[in-house]
Amino acid sequence: MAVNHTDPSARPLRLSPAARTSARLVRSFAERETKALYKRNVLGWLWSLLKPLTTVAVYSLVFGVIYRATAPPTANGQAEVFALYLFSGLVVWNVFSTIVNGSMRWMDGVSELRKKIYFPTETALIGGAAATLLQSSLEALVLVLIMTVLANVSWTLVFLPVAMLLAAMFALGLGFAAAIVNARYRDIQHLTTIVLSVGFFMVPIVYTPDIVPDRAYGLPVARIVELNPLNSVIAVARDAVYFLETPDLADLATAAAWAIGTFAIGLAFFRRRSMAISEEP
Amino acid sequence: MNEPAPAPVQAVEVSDVSKRFRLELNRPTSVKEAVLSFGRRDVRHLWALRDVSLAIEKGSFFGLVGHNGSGKSTLLRLMAGIHRPTSGRITARGRVSALLELGSGFHPELTGRENVFLNGAMLGLSRRQMAAAMDDIIEFSGVGDQIDAPVKIYSSGMYMRLGFSVAVNVEPEILLVDEVIAVGDEEFQQRCLQHMERLRSGGTTIVLVSHDTALVRELCDRVGWLDGGHLRSVGDPDEVVDTYLVHATEPS
Numbered sequence: 001m002a003v004n005h006t007d008p009s010a011r012p013l014r015l016s017p018a019a020r021t022s023a024r025l026v027r028s029f030a031e032r033e034t035k036a037l038y039k040r041n042v043l044g045w046l047w048s049l050l051k052p053l054t055t056v057a058v059y060s061l062v063f064g065v066i067y068r069a070t071a072p073p074t075a076n077g078q079a080e081v082f083a084l085y086l087f088s089g090l091v092v093w094n095v096f097s098t099i100v101n102g103s104m105r106w107m108d109g110v111s112e113l114r115k116k117i118y119f120p121t122e123t124a125l126i127g128g129a130a131a132t133l134l135q136s137s138l139e140a141l142v143l144v145l146i147m148t149v150l151a152n153v154s155w156t157l158v159f160l161p162v163a164m165l166l167a168a169m170f171a172l173g174l175g176f177a178a179a180i181v182n183a184r185y186r187d188i189q190h191l192t193t194i195v196l197s198v199g200f201f202m203v204p205i206v207y208t209p210d211i212v213p214d215r216a217y218g219l220p221v222a223r224i225v226e227l228n229p230l231n232s233v234i235a236v237a238r239d240a241v242y243f244l245e246t247p248d249l250a251d252l253a254t255a256a257a258w259a260i261g262t263f264a265i266g267l268a269f270f271r272r273r274s275m276a277i278s279e280e281p
Numbered sequence: 282m283n284e285p286a287p288a289p290v291q292a293v294e295v296s297d298v299s300k301r302f303r304l305e306l307n308r309p310t311s312v313k314e315a316v317l318s319f320g321r322r323d324v325r326h327l328w329a330l331r332d333v334s335l336a337i338e339k340g341s342f343f344g345l346v347g348h349n350g351s352g353k354s355t356l357l358r359l360m361a362g363i364h365r366p367t368s369g370r371i372t373a374r375g376r377v378s379a380l381l382e383l384g385s386g387f388h389p390e391l392t393g394r395e396n397v398f399l400n401g402a403m404l405g406l407s408r409r410q411m412a413a414a415m416d417d418i419i420e421f422s423g424v425g426d427q428i429d430a431p432v433k434i435y436s437s438g439m440y441m442r443l444g445f446s447v448a449v450n451v452e453p454e455i456l457l458v459d460e461v462i463a464v465g466d467e468e469f470q471q472r473c474l475q476h477m478e479r480l481r482s483g484g485t486t487i488v489l490v491s492h493d494t495a496l497v498r499e500l501c502d503r504v505g506w507l508d509g510g511h512l513r514s515v516g517d518p519d520e521v522v523d524t525y526l527v528h529a530t531e532p533s
Contacts, residue, residue: 017405024402032391032399110388117379117386118362119403187311275365279302 022123029106029127034134045138052094052139056087059206072208074152075244084150087143088242089205089234095136095164096171096230097196099129103175104182104189111183114278121274122267125179129172136164143241152244159240159247166259167233173262176270183277203230229258291374292455292486293337293360298369300330300355300510329355331510332369337488337503339374342481344501344518345490346525351507353490357381357457360488375454375486378404380445389433393424393443396432400447414450421472422446442469449476456480459490474500494522 015023063069064082071085106128107121114121140160147153182188204212204225212222225231233255239247306323309315330352337343345353358364359371361379379386386403387396397418401411419428422443424435432440448456456477477500481487491497497504497518504521506513508528514521 020407021402021405024407025399028395028399028402032388032395036390109390113386113388115363116381117400117403184308185310185312185315187313191312279364 018120022120025119025123026127026130029110029124030130030134031127033102033106033128033131048135049139049142052087052090053142056083056090059086063206069207072243074147074150074242075154076150076152081150084143084146085208085238085242086206087146088238089203091136091140091143091160092163092167092234092237093200093203093205093230094139095132095167097200098132098136099168099171100175100178100192100196101189102128102132103172103179104192107179107183111277114274121278122176122270125172125175125270129168129175133164133168137161140164140241147241152242154244156240156244156246159236159252162252163233163237163240163247163255166236166255167230169259169263170229170233170255173259173264173266176266180270180273180277183280199228199230203228203234205234209235229254229262233259290339291336291372292339292341293343293374293488294370294372295333295335295356295360296370298330298333298356298359298366298371299328300352300359300364301367302327302329328510330359330366330507333507333510333512334369335505335512335515337486339486340481340484341486341502342477342500343486343488344497344504345488345507346492346494346497346504346522347507348529352510353507354381354459356507357459357488357490360455361457373455376404376451377455377457378448378451378453379457379459380448381457381459387432387440387444390431392431393422393428393435396443397428397447401451404451404453406451411451418443418446418450421450421476423469438466438469445473449473449480453480453485455486455488457488460492494526498522 060083064071064086069082071082074081074084103125106124110121110124144153144157144160178188178192182192202225209222209225209231212225214220214222232251235251236247236255239245239251304325304327306325307318309318309322333352333356345356347353355364357379358381359366360373361377361381362373363379363381386400388399391399394415397415398408398411401408401414419425422428422439422445424439424443427435427439428443432443435443448458458477477487489497489500501518503516504518505515506521506525513528514524
């Protein structure tokens with residue numbers, strides 16, 4: 001970088017001054033996003049559960065009740081509740097879609113600010129993602145509570161936060177790119193909504209992977225679903241909270257590779273391009 | 282760190298800096314437009330700064346004068362790290378606090394207090410450091426109870442006063458000020474000037490962009506005159522300002 005802001009009086013500490021600044025900014029932006037979500041409402045936290053729970057209810061009604069979809073039995077075989085099978089996948093999906101959509105909004109929220117003061121812009125998006133994870137952990141908690149009532153819990157639950165974190169990193173990588181492109185072409189946010197609504201049905205959330213036909217309309221449908229990067233992360237979450245099995249190592253590795261790779265590429269792209277956006281008139 | 286480090290004499294060093302902005306008339310704002318206007322784009326480049334070199338001594342008060350559009354604000358933004366030079370190098374040694382335009386660096390949705398913390402974080406200060414400075418900041422700005430209201434409801438005067446108050450109360454090592462003092466009332470202007478004097482005697486380097494040549498003559502140790510992106514002269518305030526004024530009144 002051509003601009004060096006060096007602080008000769010800085011004391012040597014564990015984190016570099018730049019890293020400490022970034023960490024503080026992430027925290028500030030996460031707090032701001034959390035407040036925006038919940039401050040306006042006394043029942044804010046409960047309110048935030050309304051949307052995911054409604055989604056679970058509606059899809060359970062349509063697919064579980066009307067189409068009579070059946071879910072595989074849980075670990076203890078007590079429940080074959082379609083709603084819970086759905087919920088366990090939806091928790092991860094919500095992390096993903098909220099962050100991809102939010103990234104563009106978080107970017108817009110700070111782009112004027114960035115024209116007047118320098119700060120690492122990616123901290124706004126990382127902060128937003130952190131707030132989303134916090135909010136989603138509430139959903140996850142509800143899911144785990146229900147599972148506890150059904151006596152379907154095990155140590156494998158520790159993989160649920162892992163799955164959520166990987167989904168968040170994957171989403172943030174895409175979100176970095178979407179935010180940059182959306183800063184120039186404002187219709188990207190509408191396109192993203194469309195892509196996400198298609199994407200929702202491309203992963204086994206409202207259906208089980210085993211009912212997907214190998215081929216349909218000349219397309220290798222099962223293969224497409226299988227290769228979807230979110231497929232493995234959702235499989236990890238399901239194993240963790242529904243089947244109570246140690247997640248398949250292949251799933252875990254695939255999910256981690258996608259998450260880390262996408263995040264790294266997205267961040268590099270974002271850093272390269274975000275400077276130019278602050279220069280637009 | 283008991284070794285006395287050799288103190289850098291130059292707080293800001295600008296070497297051969299050029300800055301080019303990309304301007305596009307009728308830039309497409311959607312994918313649809315971009316596809317439709319493919320191959321028919323009207324892109325122009327504007328050189329805001331051309332081969333500018335200057336050094337600002339630590340603890341000095343440096344003024345920048347020039348017409349509108351001469352590149353003064355661009356140079357300040359480069360020093361603040363907001364923009365990157367197209368070519369050349371800028372080095373700023375020390376914590377840079379910049380006060381550019383009205384309400385520099387505030388997030389409209391956040392309250393005054395939250396913005397103070399956010400600004401502090403951007404400048405590399407911890408929450409504890411900002412909390413310690415908070416009372417001074419609120420007092421100096423005079424916004425009072427409104428500190429807990431979102432800044433979007435602030436009047437332009439309050440916005441400005443809080444912005445200035447943050448910029449000067451974070452113990453900046455380099456303070457960049459762009460024309461903002463003119464916004465406040467007489468009393469606030471006086472307080473700002475006094476405060477800048479105090480900072481400067483405490484070792485802060487101050488770079489001021491102003492059209493108020495009397496103020497520049499009074500405050501600055503050295504002045505640079507920018508004209509059309511070129512640095513025409515740097516030196517003694519009276520000399521540089523005089524040449525600038527002669528040039529300014531000449532029919533071009």
